[in-house]
Amino acid sequence: MDIAPHFIIHETAHWILNHHMSSKLPGYLVLGTRHNASSLGDLPEAALTELGGLLGKVQRVLQTQLQPKWLYISRFGHDPAFPIHFHCIPVYPWVEELFWQDDRYRLLKNFGAAASAHTLTDGAELTLFVWREFGESPEPPSIQGPGVEQIIERLRLSFRSEG
Secondary structure, three states, X not given: OOOOHHHEEXXXXXXXXXXXXXXXXXXXXXXXXXXXXXXXXHOOHHHHHHHHHHHHHHHHHHHHHHOOOEEEEEOOOOOOOOOOEEEEEEEOHHHHHHHHHOHHHHHHXXXXXXXXXXXXXXXXXXXXXXXHHHHHOOOOOOOOOOOHHHHHHHHHHHHHHHO
C-alpha cells in the first residue's frame, strides 16, 4: 500500500510511521514495516531491534504531545497484501465521552441489557467505536482540539527534535 506523503510523520531504515489515512481521529497512527513480511518472524533482526525502541518513542511522543486518556498499540489483520503494521490509537477523554453518549454501543454490554452510565469498558469496545465512527462513518463526530493536519505537523516536529 502506498502511503500519501502528507500522512508520513517519521521514517527509519525499517519502518514508516504515518497518520492513519482513512481515520478522522487526530493522532491515530500506523507503524508499518518497509519489508514484505506479514509476520514478526519474517523480519530481519535489525528491523526487530529497531521496533522496540521505535514503539517506545511513538508511545512517549503521543502521550507527551496529545495526552490521551488511553493509548492502544495493537496489531490487527491478517491480509497478506499488507506488510506487518501496528495501530497506535489515542483515546481522548472526549472520545470516551462520545462513546458513552452513543446508545448503539450500549448494546455491547450484557448482550443487549442496558449498562449503567460510565461503567468500565474495554479497549476492544473503544477501538470498535473509533474504527466505525472516525474511520468508516460518512459523517464522523466533531473533534475537539487540533485537526489531523495540525497533529501530523506537531508530531513531525516532535519526532525531529527527539532525533
